[in-house]
Amino acid sequence: MKSSNFLIALLLTGFTLQVSSQELTGKVMSFDQFMEIVKTHHPIAKQANLKIQVGEATMQQARGGFDPKLFNDVSQKYFNDKNYYSLIDAGVKIPTWFGIEVKGGYEQNKGNYLNPENNTPSNGLWYAGISLPVGAGLFIDERRAELRKAQLFQEMNTAERQLMVNELLFESGKAYWDWFEAYNIYRVYQEAVALANVRYQGVKQNALLGDQPAMDTVEAGIQMQNRQLALRQSKLDYDNAAAHLMVFLWADGTIPLELENGTQPEVNENILGKGVDPYYFAQRDTLLIKHPKLKQFQLKMEQIAIDQRLKREQLKPTLNLKYNALSEAINSTPFEEYNANNYNWGLEFSMPILLRKERGALRLAEYKMQEAELEYGNQTAEVLYKINSALNEWEATKDQLDIYTQTVLDYNRLLNGERQLFNAGESSLFMVNSREVGFISAQIKQIEILAKNHKARLKTTYSFGLLGEQ
Incomplete structure (x- = not known):
């Protein structure tokens, strides 16, 4: 009995080492490579660049007045x-x-x-x-007012382009980390199924030799079936995540692309958690003022101020x-x-x-300014909340990841210890399986937190409106 248990434990330990040391044979697409492709070739990125050209054309039109x-x-x-x-x-x-x-x-x-x-x-x-x-x-007159407003419109279009690219890179970045999470969870379940199959074959062999009751093969088979079910679900999640990722893959903004066979994200062992960059805390107020969404409101208020000045001039x-x-x-x-x-x-x-037309036009411009100022205050509060929320999430996920990294190591120690006890004949396959289930769950949780950490980092940059500048 002990020799049979030793054989099974040896097989399990050896297979685990083999799976964990495997190298990827497919092409690895890193996060930075993927984001560069999106930023360069996605239709929305191309459309965003047109905003700059529209602003330049508007400026040219306004200069035509002179x-x-x-x-x-x-x-x-x-x-x-x-x-x-x-x-x-x-x-x-x-x-x-x-x-x-x-x-x-x-x-x-x-x-x-x-x-x-x-x-x-x-x-x-x-x-x-x-x-x-x-x-x-x-x-000031109509001609000069239109030229100055066209200059502001050009700046507003620059901010609009930044917002469009910022939104695009945020959504595509989240898709990458979903793909990363689904792929690495799929890897965990691949290993789990392989281990369950080795155990099942070992138990079945022991049962044939009369060293274990036949009922143990039923339990080992159920464990393998449960893990196969989880593997198929993880494969479905991975395929769906890959399909979502391909939404963002284009060539020159006109040709949709598909992932090449074997293309994979990076493995979780090669990705480290990211702590909050102190720059965001030190420059939070400055970055808030420069946020492209708030910049648009500032420019809009400048345009209204030009209208106010023109309406006052028309009272003369x-x-x-x-x-x-x-x-x-x-x-x-x-x-x-x-x-x-x-x-x-x-x-x-x-x-x-009576100047009723002129005075009425001036009052309307003043009301528009008040409305814009109130909206600017509201938008500032919303942007600041999103920034603080993203920073808090980034900081929390990094702390969680540090804690759970140690948790995974502890689960692994428990599993290795249980295997040693099983090898000495002082444990059972049930306990080894129980430790494995805990270790598998811990690995999956760690991958989920790692993905959340990088999403929180992405979300922070997005909340500051800086993704379009990178």
């Missing part, structure tokens, strides 16, 4: 073989950031019935001057001053014989009496 413009106005009338009038006015207008519009051109008018005020020298008339708003529009009366220096065209050289006494000027004034 593009110089050529103009040419020709008006002629002929009737009964008579030239009633011919009015030609051509030139260029140049808007500036300071609200001043520079204008220059050439005017030539003639005809039998020309309005005297349109008379020009026979060679035509050169003019150059400015238009200056000294009332509404002096400090419209008062535009125009001045043009004039010079007769001689030898096709503009202003060759310029005289300071030759000019025209004008003053344009208008103002609504």
Whole structure:
């Protein structure tokens, strides 16, 4: 009986050493490799990059408000073989950031019935001057407001891109660690089934030799069946986790990819738990302010502030001053014989009496600012809660992992001790199996906590909105 028990114990111990020392024969895809593939090739990552291009296009459109413009106005009338009038006015207008519009051109008018005020020298008339708003529009106008808002929109799109990539990498990162957890649990059950099969074969051999009752083979068979059932469930979980992982695998954002045969995540023995990076505690307030979601609200409030400033400017009366220096065209050289006494000027004034439209628009802008400020405060509180929650989870899982690593070692000592007792004939297969069940459960729990630790680390970086920057 003792020799038979010794044989079984030797087989179990040897097989355990063999399984635990196996090397992976498939291709290993690390977490960093997987995340780089997602960040580079996933459609959402490609879509996020378009946000930058949209911002640049919006800026280009807004800058167009300051593009110089050529103009040419020709008006002629002929009737009964008579030239009633011919009015030609051509030139260029140049808007500036300071609200001043520079204008220059050439005017030539003639005809039998020309309005005297349109008379020009026979060679035509050169003019150059400015238009200056000294009332509404002096400090800000629609053109300047749109350009500044476009600059803020470009920054908002940069933050939006960061948020999209941040969300994508968080979801894909969780999928990797689910895959990692399912694969390593599957490995544990593979070993457990193999050990149960060795035990079953040993017990059956002993029963044939008459060293053990036949009922022991039934118990050993049930144990093997239970572990086979658990193995099949773990294989299902692993296959589903791999299928979910493939959702994030693309080539150039257009071609969905599948995992190559034999591709596996890293084994848990090669992955260490991660403690909380002190940088996150030291820079928490600074990182909170820079969070892309909060940055979007800050930029939105800046846009509203520009609208407020524009609405206040529109409470002023419209008062535009125009001045043009004039010079007769001689030898096709503009202003060759310029005289300071030759000019025209004008003053344009208008103002609504009640200003109800303008005052109403200003009040709406003020309400929008109050609404944005309240939402910003609420979003700040939510982001801060998520950050603190993630940091707490990260810290807790690292402590749990440290504790349970020791627990696994202790379970292993119990198992080895029980095998030694069994070898000496002082224990039973039931006790060895019981110790094995405890050891298997401890291994699985350790893998789950290890995966949670890395998810908590990922979640912390995500909560700070920094995944898109990595």
